[in-house]
């Protein structure tokens with residue numbers, strides 16, 4: 282079966298089967314990751330619990346909105362107390378001075394609107410005085426206008442200085458956060474990433490990192506947007522100060538009350554109306570999240586090249602389209618039988634009747650009356666009115682920012698918790714040992730755990746030998762595997778499909794963790810070696826060989842990064858693999874770009890700018906046999922090469938070799954043969 286087909290099947294199973302990933306809510310017990318209580322991880326986890334009784338033990342989908350409950354507020358406070366300093370510290374280290382400048386300028390910019398209103402009020406007052414007195418001497422007016430122009434220029438200067446500074450700080454922060462995220466991702470191992478709760482954690486952490494791209498309008502709030510709340514706060518305070526200074530002595534208190542009331546009346550009206558429950562950001566219910574995930578999978582299936590042959594062959598197009606459309610309809614709230622979050626036409630009409638104009642007009646009545654009956658100036662009333670309206674507007678923005686910040690705190694918590702996650706295969710420092718190799722290669726021993734089996738006699742079957750099951754599977758893929766391989770020996774693993782050969786290889790390669798038993802490498806428990814150090818001494822060619830989108834040279838080079846750019850090392854590798862005739866018959870030899878999509882074995886025009894205009898660097902496919910699915914002849918040749926490589930020039934064994942084969946003739950070459958059946962070596966010689 283071809284690799285793309287395998288991938289397609291696993292993808293389809295993922296989408297169709299009874300699976301944990303496809304649900305918006307997760308059962309609690311899927312978390313296999315060790316959760317220390319009181320950690321950031323446990324606080325983050327607790328915030329995802331769905332409070333309703335029928336969802337007991339289930340979690341919100343990644344990115345799901347946390348309700349503003351008492352419990353969540355406490356968790357948010359706890360997370361911000363522990364995590365904000367960590368994140369702030371990270372940002373502080375990048376550009377301390379620039380960050381300080383950014384905060385100061387943000388605070389300054391907050392008071393600009395109040396100054397603007399004040400300056401404009403002075404001009405209006407001057408005009409009023411000129412008109413009422415009939416004295417049209419313009420010196421003072423010109424001075425005021427010049428001051429206003431200077432203020433405008435200064436505001437513009439500060440704005441551009443702030444924006445330039447902000448861009449530098451934001452770009453560095455974005456890089457630093459993305460780097461941390463990438464660093465965390467690449468150091469994770471297979472068992473950790475297979476944990477569905479860790480997957481969710483990383484997804485929310487990714488959302489936090491994405492918030493640094495300045496996409497707060499999509500409901501993501503970065504700490505920088507949160508800093509901008511300072512601007513809003515200083516703006517609000519400056520407006521309140523203006524209002525206070527205008528009403529000091531109680532001269533126009535009734536006017537203030539009337540203005541504030543008329544400004545917040547439309548807000549109260551909107552809040553009270555049925556439409557108010559609609560919230561653009563808060564649409565991630567479990568059902569919608571499930572549909573969004575499915576819609577995304579169907580979209581990528583429709584756009585993916587590697588799956589194209591199967592899509593055509595199995596006639597999957599209508600199914601993809603229908604499934605996508607069904608999910609998309611749910612996320613868009615179209616034709617849903619459930620009460621829609623979207624406003625109905627009547628609600629929309631009701632809420633869209635713009636009362637603001639009417640209220641503003643009404644506001645003018647007391648202003649006019651006050652102007653006629655008091656000595657107050659037109660300028661001060663203009664300032665007064667604009668300050669009231671700006672205060673209400675700023676307060677609204679602050680409330681909205683706080684609401685988004687509340688959700689942002691949990692995403693920030695996810696980021697900090699993700700940084701705490703340790704790869705499961707990493708040994709604890711107190712048990713870690715250095716790898717000590719031998720001249721002959723690895724000595725491997727998979728054996729029973731004597732002590733445990735003696736104590737737990739009745740449970741011997743479950744614990745005594747090397748056993749393994751895949752996450753989410755109750756079936757053991759390896760059961761009670763025991764064998765011994767001396768350094769320099771070779772072992773052939775044979776067996777039916779699905780008997781556990783690849784799983785055993787992955788356990789030996791320390792790619793997956795086994796559940797029980799003991800695996801000794803050079804007389805030390807494999808779990809005590811740091812995986813990275815261990816991997817420096819072992820290598821493997823996988824059945825599902827990965828082709829990277831790049832040249833043949835690069836594909837060979839990734840096998841040993843230090844020599845990646847060395848033409849002689851690449852040539853030697855090509856020669857050792859006996860691949861000279863394949864590689865040098867390609868249109869551009871080792872420089873030929875491999876078509877990693879696997880769907881087009883012929884040359885195709887490049888989308889890559891670097892390749893375009895360079896006709897000889899064309900894409901080229903390789904057959905399955907040319908990469909990993911070897912015919913008898915190729916297999917024999919490869920084993921000759923491996924045999925040659927595993928001996929010293931004087932013919933002594935220097936490497937231990939384990940190979941999986943379906944051919945008895947190949948297996949006979951090995952010193953030992955393990956016949957796998959149902960996860961267990963039945964015959965071992």
Ligand SMILES: Nc1ncnc2c1ncn2[C@@H]1O[C@H](COP(=O)(O)OP(=O)(O)OP(=O)(O)O)[C@@H](O)[C@H]1O
Pocket residue numbers: 751752754758776777778779780781782783784785824
């Ligand atoms: N990711 C996975 N999740 C759950 N079960 C798995 C997973 N991968 C393999 N299995 C199951 O584990 C068992 C052993 O699979 P494994 O791939 O080790 O078999 P194999 O002997 O290498 O087969 P083949 O010869 O077809 O490559 C099978 O029952 C398989 O269904």
